[in-house]
Amino acid sequence: MVYINGAWRESNQTIDVINPATGEVIEAVASVGQKETKEAIQSAKEAFKSWKKETGEKRGEYLAKVVELMKERQAELAETITKENGKPLVDATGEVISGIKYLEWYAEEAKRVYGDTVPASHPDKRILVLRQPVGVAAAITPWNFPFSMITRKLAPALAAGCTVVLKPAPATPLSAIKVFECFHEAGIPKGVVNLVIGPAEEIGAEMTSNPDVRKITFTGSTAVGKKLLRDSADTVKKVSMELGGHAPLIVFEDADIEMAVEGVLASKFRNAGQTCISTNRVYVAENIAEEFGKKLAEKVAHLQVGNGMEEGTDVGPLINKHALEKVETHVQDAVNHGGKVLSGGKVYSNHEGQGYFYEPTVIQGATESMKIAEEETFGPVAPIFTFKTEGEVIEKANHVTYGLAGYCFTKDLSRGFRMMEELEYGIVGINDAAPITVQAPFGGVKESGMGREGGKYGLDDYLEEKLVSVNTK
Template structure:
């Protein structure tokens, strides 16, 4: 179903939603095209005239109501994520909590849209800056975090006083439908939040070309992000792009090896490596590389692969055949370039499962050194000096997240400054939190999500000068 102007709509066009762990059909959902997307945008524009005038307390109320409802349905929401995305149920529950936390955070931030008073240069003038909602926002969300990415975009938009039209990933529309059911039950006014499921060229094309859309927010691949930026240029929309990554994780010779190994497990193999901030390159000081590789392979080989609904599963399936083919090709290419597979390295069963893999003796000639793998493969590169590893870690195009492990405070501070990434975790493989900014530099994105920074993406600053008579 799609949700436009407070109503669930039907159509004759549908898409199948498949369980990537079993290959079985979960259900079919309604899809729409350009005309319905245009209607949703029109309804959002009409709703904006009233929604922008609501108080922060009023907007907070609706978000808090959605929080209450989602908390009551946590198990149902998590099971939906696992069925259509494949991630282990324990990770799906964590995602539901994250989705709820974004709504809860911005329920409070709705009350904190502040402006500024500027000292005047003339005694008869008063200068102010006020912040106002930008207007209708259009959001396009990915399949790898099909619920938390939705609330991370919708919550600040509504808190700021914007209305929104959302297009979820075609692989995972059920999570979006569940979220909008909660908004509907919370009594959100008609047209404030709208859900359209359909082909990218029609739905996305209308979003980028329609002048009534004043903001585009997208999470996904860099290639698609670039196209959205180009397509939005004619109407000069405000944009937020959270795009691809190629995260390095650096292990210095003085690091706590066990902590670093655990860091790779957390930053690489969660969500089957299908995360934009997943470690893609593990750089280990050559003095400790052999020991580190052995420790990592021992841990990785014990990870359980399987259907996320089964107990004890650590690693679920890849999302589709294309993802499996890419991971397989990266591993085979690494072998051709003298990489040594310490564990894993092959497919599992008849569906899109791939063994968690560690590759030693990785080098910069491998595809995995420059291309985003988006799968459960950890290649170990070695380095000699701090200067060398910084130069190699700073990817030419990507700059989303980076990690390093060291006991040297001075070195950690140097890494903080020298690593060209929007997010840096020092002895911390899981730095992401609701109140902090999330976003990259270079071709990894524009703008931030999370905390007060995410709220500002949906606001415009207006300067006002008042001359007293």
């Protein structure tokens, strides 16, 4: 089903939702196109006229109602994520909790959209700066976090006073439908939130070309992000983009090796490596590389691969066959270029012989000549590179065009400060492989995107500043 102007709609066209752990079709959902997207945008435009005038407190009350409904349905929401995405149920539960926190935060932050009074250069003038909602926002969300990526966009947009048309990834539309069921039950006014599911090019083209859409927010690949930027240029839309990543994780010789190993496990193998901030390159000081690789491989070998619905599963399937083939290609290329597989290294056949599983893998002796050093693998593979000096590893860590997240493990406080300043990434974790939190800004630099989500910073991309000068003479 899709949700337009406060009502659910069916369609003659459908999309099959497949469980990546089994290859089975879970459900068929309605698929719409340009016509329905245009209707949804028009509904959002009409609803904006009144929604923008609601007090921040009132908008926050609607978000708070949604929070309560989601908390009641936490188990159902988590199971939906696992069935359509594949991640272990414990991780899916964590995603639901995280997604709800964004709604909670912005339910309060809606009351704090402050303006300014600016000192005038003339005694007969008064200068005000108003912060007002930009208008209709079109949101496009990915499959790897099908619940929290939606709430992370809807929450600040609605808190700021924008209305929204949202398109989820076709692989994981069921989580989006559950989110909108909660908004519907919370009684949010018609047209304030709208859900369209269907072909990316057709829906995206309407979103980027329609002059009534004043804001595009997207999470996904850099290639698609660049296309959306180009297509949005003709109508000069406000845009925020959270794009691809290629995160380095640096382990200096003075680091706590056990802590660093746990950091790689947490950053690399969560969601089978299918997160934008997953570690892609592990740089280890040359004199501890052998010890580090051995310890990491031992830990990785004990990770349990399987259906996310089964208790004890650590690593679930990749999202589809294409993703599995990409991981296979990267590992084979690494081996062809002299890499040594310490753990894993092949497709994992589960007891049912179905699904898109790959063994959690550690590769020693990685080099810059490998595909894995340049391309985002988006899978459970940790390649270990070595370095000799701090200057060398900074250069290697920064050489890619991406700049989303980077990590560093060291006991040297001075070095830690140097690294946080030198690493060209929007997010840097020092002895911390899980730096993301609702009250802090999330986003990248270079070709990893623009704009920020989270905390007070997340409102900025949905607001415009308006100068008002009053002559009091």
